[in-house]
Amino acid sequence: MQTDSTDICERLCNKSIREISLLLNILRLTVSGSITKWKQLGTTATQPRSGRSQKMTERGQHMLKRTLHISHQLSAESLAKDLQTSCGLQISTTTVHREFHGMGFHG
Incomplete structure (x- = not known):
């Protein structure tokens, strides 16, 4: 007996x-x-959804937030380089800016 969705x-x-x-x-x-x-x-x-998946994972976001709290006067470019060395993420400064805005940090 078939019980798949077509039978139902x-x-x-x-x-x-x-x-x-x-x-x-x-x-x-x-x-x-x-x-x-x-x-x-x-x-x-x-x-499947349309569009590209996010570049930053939850782990990367957590690392970015932690790095920002430790040294909050670093530029987005230096934070992107720091994430590349610590997490191995290839992200741009624009992505770093976007993630900060998403977390509620501005300026």
């Missing part, structure tokens, strides 16, 4: 969204969205 979809195709919602005990909006996604993509799995 075939069994529930003759029911209304409201009936499926009551049967599965989930919201009608969720059922409607899942059915729409199934019809458009052929799957209900999460699709």
